[in-house]
Amino acid sequence: MVSSTRLAVVLGLAVLSGSLVQARFVIEQGGLKISFPKAAAKAHPKGFDMSLANFGAPKYGGSLMGKLVYVDADHGHPNTCIPSCNYACQPFSQASPPFKLNPSTNPDRPGQRTNYIMLVDRGPLEDDMAPCKFAEKVWNAQEAGAQGVVVVNYEDKHTTMEAPDDQDEISYRYLRNITIPAAFITKSDGQVLKDLFKKTPGNAQPDDVYVVLDWNDVLPRARKVEWEFWTNSNDMCGAVCDVQKEFIKEFVPVARELEGNWTRFTPHYIVWVCPESYRSSDECQSQCIHNGRYCTPDPDGDLLAGYSGKDIVQENLRQLCVFKLANESGVPWKWWEYSTKFGEQCKMVDNQYNEECAERVFNELEGNTWSSLAKLRACIGDVAADADNALLESEMKRQRGNSDTGEVYILPTIRINDGQYRGKLSYTEVLRAICAGFTRNAEPKACMRVAVDDSCRDGSLGHSTCAARKDGKTKCQNTFSGYECVCGPGFILHVGEGGKEKCLNINECVSTEAADLDPKCTCERCACKDTYGGYECIANIRDDCAHDYAGCWRGDFKVNGKSQTFHACKDNIALYKDAAARGKPLEDIPLHSCTCPPCFTEYMNNGKMECVPKCDLATCDAATGICSGGFGGSGGLHSWAVVLIVFACLGVVGGAGFVAYRLRLRSAMHQEIRAIMAQYMPLESQEGVNGELAMPRSPATNGAVPHTDV
Numbered sequence: 001m002v003s004s005t006r007l008a009v010v011l012g013l014a015v016l017s018g019s020l021v022q023a024r025f026v027i028e029q030g031g032l033k034i035s036f037p038k039a040a041a042k043a044h045p046k047g048f049d050m051s052l053a054n055f056g057a058p059k060y061g062g063s064l065m066g067k068l069v070y071v072d073a074d075h076g077h078p079n080t081c082i083p084s085c086n087y088a089c090q091p092f093s094q095a096s097p098p099f100k101l102n103p104s105t106n107p108d109r110p111g112q113r114t115n116y117i118m119l120v121d122r123g124p125l126e127d128d129m130a131p132c133k134f135a136e137k138v139w140n141a142q143e144a145g146a147q148g149v150v151v152v153n154y155e156d157k158h159t160t161m162e163a164p165d166d167q168d169e170i171s172y173r174y175l176r177n178i179t180i181p182a183a184f185i186t187k188s189d190g191q192v193l194k195d196l197f198k199k200t201p202g203n204a205q206p207d208d209v210y211v212v213l214d215w216n217d218v219l220p221r222a223r224k225v226e227w228e229f230w231t232n233s234n235d236m237c238g239a240v241c242d243v244q245k246e247f248i249k250e251f252v253p254v255a256r257e258l259e260g261n262w263t264r265f266t267p268h269y270i271v272w273v274c275p276e277s278y279r280s281s282d283e284c285q286s287q288c289i290h291n292g293r294y295c296t297p298d299p300d301g302d303l304l305a306g307y308s309g310k311d312i313v314q315e316n317l318r319q320l321c322v323f324k325l326a327n328e329s330g331v332p333w334k335w336w337e338y339s340t341k342f343g344e345q346c347k348m349v350d351n352q353y354n355e356e357c358a359e360r361v362f363n364e365l366e367g368n369t370w371s372s373l374a375k376l377r378a379c380i381g382d383v384a385a386d387a388d389n390a391l392l393e394s395e396m397k398r399q400r401g402n403s404d405t406g407e408v409y410i411l412p413t414i415r416i417n418d419g420q421y422r423g424k425l426s427y428t429e430v431l432r433a434i435c436a437g438f439t440r441n442a443e444p445k446a447c448m449r450v451a452v453d454d455s456c457r458d459g460s461l462g463h464s465t466c467a468a469r470k471d472g473k474t475k476c477q478n479t480f481s482g483y484e485c486v487c488g489p490g491f492i493l494h495v496g497e498g499g500k501e502k503c504l505n506i507n508e509c510v511s512t513e514a515a516d517l518d519p520k521c522t523c524e525r526c527a528c529k530d531t532y533g534g535y536e537c538i539a540n541i542r543d544d545c546a547h548d549y550a551g552c553w554r555g556d557f558k559v560n561g562k563s564q565t566f567h568a569c570k571d572n573i574a575l576y577k578d579a580a581a582r583g584k585p586l587e588d589i590p591l592h593s594c595t596c597p598p599c600f601t602e603y604m605n606n607g608k609m610e611c612v613p614k615c616d617l618a619t620c621d622a623a624t625g626i627c628s629g630g631f632g633g634s635g636g637l638h639s640w641a642v643v644l645i646v647f648a649c650l651g652v653v654g655g656a657g658f659v660a661y662r663l664r665l666r667s668a669m670h671q672e673i674r675a676i677m678a679q680y681m682p683l684e685s686q687e688g689v690n691g692e693l694a695m696p697r698s699p700a701t702n703g704a705v706p707h708t709d710v
């Protein structure tokens with residue numbers, strides 16, 4: 001984009017004067033396929049080659065499917081433009097009637113926008129009409145609502161659609177605003193597409209035509225992407241220079257992120273040469289270093305005023321050295337920082353484009369412990385020397401390229417894995433292209449920021465494939481080059497033996513802080529139920545005991561002279577909550593059970609459970625049921641504790657002896673209970689043999705003692 005015409009009289013690009021080889025030009029191509037109508041897709045299974053434009057936003061590593069539109073009177077669009085609308089040389093808003101593509105919704109995929117790809121013709125070629133620029137056509141199509149443009153050539157040849165050069169300030173301004181991709185196809189391929197719109201006999205309305213533009217395999221792929229950026233330290237080239245500066249600045253953080261493990265980047269600078277016979281001329285002395293060997297055209301075109309080409313080659317060489325030193329120290333991204341700072345602080349307009357400013361910037365680089373000014377100066381060497389400079393020689397060699405890579409002849413140029421990048425110089429587009437240079441599905445994370453298509457939207461293959469997974473990887477996650485299925489929400493990845501992956505259910509009820517759970521799960525009479533892949537809240541859990549103790553035993557007792565109600569209804573909410581949290585079935589868990597309170601002993605009265613105090617309730621701890629002090633000795637529990645300890649110690653004591661001991665103890669207990677009951681309970685049914693109290697069967701005796709009840 002830097003014009004080499006101004007001083008072409010003297011200077012030549014290294015590539016032209018350096019060899020007799022004809023300038024090679026490699027055209028980068030992607031693929032265009034018809035996806036609908038089906039018959040047409042079948043007739044052209046391989047699709048067509050499309051050449052990438054050198055501007056706009058190609059979707060490297062991705063594809064774009066859209067409805068093809070051709071604004072032409074013979075193809076259903078009776079709008080009038082000058083020249084005809086199919087050339088797209090006039091804003092479509094000025095057509096008569098104005099033409100606008102509406103992002104209508106696709107009836108097959110609700111909520112999804114239809115992409116439009118506009119087919120336009122190159123030209124016009126008629127003598128009385130100047131053909132308009134490619135970028136102008138693309139701009140007009142974008143303004144009319146297209147998401148992509150396909151330009152049809154007027155002959156059966158391919159070419160790269162170039163951006164207008166920097167002298168055309170007007171088109172350069174909208175050039176930066178082009179956000180859609182543009183492709184170029186041959187005349188005959190274009191004709192195939194146009195024919196699809198033709199009405200066929202008996203078919204009044206031709207089918208809609210859908211095509212896919214594919215940029216997946218434009219660039220070679222590699223595990224580690226090597227890429228180069230051909231630039232220039234000149235900052236007096238208007239919009240072109242501004243764009244380069246802006247790009248470098250934006251790219252600093254991502255360069256740092258990718259450099260080393262993922263990418264290997266090298267900056268390059270185009271070198272011009274002065275023919276041998278002119279080396280001593282004023283032109284060459286002013287524009288070159290190393291006695292005419294390495295040159296750059298004068299930035300302002302005036303050899304006598306302002307900065308000269310020499311200043312620029314010298315700074316280019318310094319920047320090459322900054323990279324060399326940084327790269328040797330394992331911090332190649334420092335070049336990005338240096339270039340950004342130099343561009344900001346050492347401007348030609350401020351009269352600061354000089355060695356002093358450059359060295360100050362170099363010294364001020366953050367954490368510059370990796371190199372010194374002395375090293376930098378040594379790398380640059382004597383620029384007046386009449387000798388070759390190794391760094392610049394290798395630049396010129398690289399610039400010439402080889403039969404695969406082609407030459408570099410415009411600035412800026414980016415090559416990725418030795419393939420030429422086409423598209424505008426912007427962070428998003430370049431990063432996307434770099435990402436498309438990685439082995440498929442091995443792209444670094446940074447690439448997700450520029451992923452093109454959403455392979456996970458509703459109804460997509462990714463969405464349905466993941467949804468059907470049995471291992472829990474039901475969530476579709478977009479990747480740079482497609483999608484992957486990952487553990488869905490509520491699951492966590494578990495890597496088992498042999499690296500076998502499985503998604504395990506997360507128990508939210510247990511692992512989530514109560515405050516983060518739905519309050520409907522955490523209230524007093526609520527439960528959190530773990531489910532596969534989530535959790536449910538069970539609210540308003542019934543309190544059975546609130547309704548007449550659910551029919552369980554109840555009794556009024558005087559404790560320390562005060563009447564108190566005791567009951568056997570036990571609320572099972574805690575048990576219920578616990579089972580829910582463990583995801584266990586809840587049907588078998590009763591919400592209450594009839595269990596005597598701690599200070600009571602259970603007995604069956606006519607098949608009905610009833611409770612009786614163990615001891616004087618005033619001496620019984622209501623929480624633990626331990627009786628202490630009071631009359632009648634130290635309650636049963638103490639005796640039992642002793643028994644248990646004795647039993648534990650005398651584990652070898654014969655069973656019979658022990659049973660005898662137990663029996664004796666129990667009879668003592670009966671006496672005790674009877675005494676208590678007689679004192680505290682209105683014993684209505686004091687009927688019994690020998691005036692004995694109808695003794696309830698103590699649960700502890702468990703039938704081992706002969707019954708005395710009726």
Ligand SMILES: *[C@@H]1O[C@H](CO)[C@@H](O)[C@H](O)[C@H]1NC(C)=O
Nearest residue numbers: 170172173174175176177178
């Ligand atoms: C391009 O975009 C910029 C900012 O987004 C805007 O100010 C400018 O007017 C646009 N240029 C054209 C030609 O639309």
Ligand SMILES: *[C@@H]1O[C@H](CO)[C@@H](O)[C@H](O)[C@H]1NC(C)=O
Nearest residue numbers: 255256257258259260261262
């Ligand atoms: C590169 O990878 C190594 C090991 O895999 C890691 O320790 C290092 O942090 C990575 N470097 C960057 C810049 O990501």
Ligand SMILES: *[C@@H]1O[C@H](CO)[C@@H](O)[C@H](O)[C@H]1NC(C)=O
Nearest residue numbers: 265266323324327328330332
């Ligand atoms: C940068 O450093 C790497 C690794 O040290 C080396 O392989 C590469 O050739 C260097 N690049 C340049 C341009 O010196």
